[in-house]
Amino acid sequence: MSDKKSIHGIWASRWVFIMAATGSAVGLGNIWKFPYITGVNGGGAFVLVYLICVALIGLPILMAEIMVGRRGRQSPVNSLIDVASESNGSTLWQLIGWVGAVAGLLIFGFYSVVAGWILEYAVEMGSGTFNGSNMEQVGNIFNALLADPGKMLIWHTIFTVLTMAIVVKGVNEGLERGVRILMPILFVLLVVAFGYGVSSGHFADAWHFMFDFEPSKLTAKAVLSALGHAFFTLSLGMGTMIAYGSYMTQKASIGSTAVLVVFLDTAVALIAGLAIFPIVFANQMDPGQGPGLMLVTLPVAFGNIALGQLFGTLFFILVGIAAWTSSISLMEPSVAFVVEKFKLNRLQACLVLGGLGWVLGVGALLSFNKGSDILIFGKNFFDFLDYVTANIMLPLGGMFIALFAGWVVKTRISREEMSITPLAHQLWLILVRFIAPVLVLIVFIYNLLQ
Numbered sequence: 001m002s003d004k005k006s007i008h009g010i011w012a013s014r015w016v017f018i019m020a021a022t023g024s025a026v027g028l029g030n031i032w033k034f035p036y037i038t039g040v041n042g043g044g045a046f047v048l049v050y051l052i053c054v055a056l057i058g059l060p061i062l063m064a065e066i067m068v069g070r071r072g073r074q075s076p077v078n079s080l081i082d083v084a085s086e087s088n089g090s091t092l093w094q095l096i097g098w099v100g101a102v103a104g105l106l107i108f109g110f111y112s113v114v115a116g117w118i119l120e121y122a123v124e125m126g127s128g129t130f131n132g133s134n135m136e137q138v139g140n141i142f143n144a145l146l147a148d149p150g151k152m153l154i155w156h157t158i159f160t161v162l163t164m165a166i167v168v169k170g171v172n173e174g175l176e177r178g179v180r181i182l183m184p185i186l187f188v189l190l191v192v193a194f195g196y197g198v199s200s201g202h203f204a205d206a207w208h209f210m211f212d213f214e215p216s217k218l219t220a221k222a223v224l225s226a227l228g229h230a231f232f233t234l235s236l237g238m239g240t241m242i243a244y245g246s247y248m249t250q251k252a253s254i255g256s257t258a259v260l261v262v263f264l265d266t267a268v269a270l271i272a273g274l275a276i277f278p279i280v281f282a283n284q285m286d287p288g289q290g291p292g293l294m295l296v297t298l299p300v301a302f303g304n305i306a307l308g309q310l311f312g313t314l315f316f317i318l319v320g321i322a323a324w325t326s327s328i329s330l331m332e333p334s335v336a337f338v339v340e341k342f343k344l345n346r347l348q349a350c351l352v353l354g355g356l357g358w359v360l361g362v363g364a365l366l367s368f369n370k371g372s373d374i375l376i377f378g379k380n381f382f383d384f385l386d387y388v389t390a391n392i393m394l395p396l397g398g399m400f401i402a403l404f405a406g407w408v409v410k411t412r413i414s415r416e417e418m419s420i421t422p423l424a425h426q427l428w429l430i431l432v433r434f435i436a437p438v439l440v441l442i443v444f445i446y447n448l449l450q
């Protein structure tokens with residue numbers, strides 16, 4: 001056992017860690033992104049590949065990240081340095097932490113813009129804009145929002161300030177307090193939306209769309225996005241779970257905790273899909289229409305049920321909160337690092353990094369209107385941020401973490417730290433040493449050749 005202490009604080013209990021890690025994992029990735037990329041990639045086959053990636057790659061890498069963090073008890077960069085040295089490995093492994101910090105900022109750039117849409121929707125829902133509305137009217141409202149940089153800027157700024165306001169308060173006063181009550185409530189409201197999906201009559205179509213396996217629909221692109229999304233949705237490959245692991249109590253078991261986090265995250269994504277697709281099919285919409293999917297379906301659902309205005313408003317507020325508990329985890333690794341490395345206090349670190357994230361977000365929101373013809377590799381800035389992070393930086397970061405945990409960290413240390421059975425540890429070793437890195441590589445090479 002290592003008796004190091006984190007200078008940033010420690011979660012009060014195992015349960016708080018589960019809440020915080022689930023709060024990080026469950027976010028826009030589950031409720032906004034998963035349904036829309038499932039739609040874009042044709043449904044069932046994509047979902048199956050995603051589930052396989054979560055189980056074979058996501059879970060073992062989640063355990064690896066938590067393990068590295070708890071052993072190092074510092075920001076990702078410094079934990080990697082210490083854990084590498086302890087096993088006589090190269091300190092170059094710290095590069096994973098540097099690239100991860102950058103990835104966190106890039107993700108924040110588009111994440112905060114989408115969170116802004118959600119907040120705007122909460123207000124519109126609350127003021128009754130969507131009552132009795134149909135798909136076309138809601139679609140027009142969404143397009144009008146995208147065409148209005150000023151409005152998006154206000155919400156993006158509010159969301160950035162909200163995020164940094166929590167991060168600045170630190171682990172116990174900030175992060176921990178935020179997640180405790182909000183997560184269960186989100187779950188309940190998701191079930192309400194799901195109930196509407198089930199009762200709307202097109203549930204069977206949705207079910208078939210999500211779970212019928214049609215191999216013909218499986219393109220290389222779809223496999224890459226399923227892989228990338230497994231990392232994105234579990235907050236892997238950029239250091240978040242290393243940072244959160246570094247605040248975990250020594251007693252908590254990494255294995256069972258990680259399984260629970262993965263289970264909750266996957267459940268929320270599937271429920272979100274099963275809430276959204278029945279509405280899509282009931283209204284003859286295109287499931288592959290892209291990022292606006294949830295924003296044009298759920299308002300129709302809530303706008304047409306009893307008490308929908310109330311539940312819908314609560315629902316969007318809670319999606320906003322889910323986004324919030326995720327976005328603080330995007331910033332925490334780099335803030336913790338800057339505090340350690342440059343001896344800044346949390347406020348200074350938050351001002352600098354929050355400022356950077358905010359600027360990236362301004363770029364992202366302009367890419368829907370004034371800046372829509374600025375393309376990077378054929379993508380607007382918003383899509384570019386999403387693509388490079390989820391499909392390239394996170395899988396590569398995760399692959400290197402797997403290699404690091406499997407080959408560099410002494411097996412004695414990983415066994416001691418994870419407190420799982422010898423058999424489970426063996427299995428985990430095979431997954432991080434061989435299966436996960438090889439699968440990531442295959443998907444990458446295959447996509448390059450396409």
Ligand code: PHE
Binds near residue numbers: 024026232233330
């Ligand atoms: N997992 C979050 C979501 O699904 C996004 C995220 C990615 C958060 C990476 C932190 C790190 O919304």
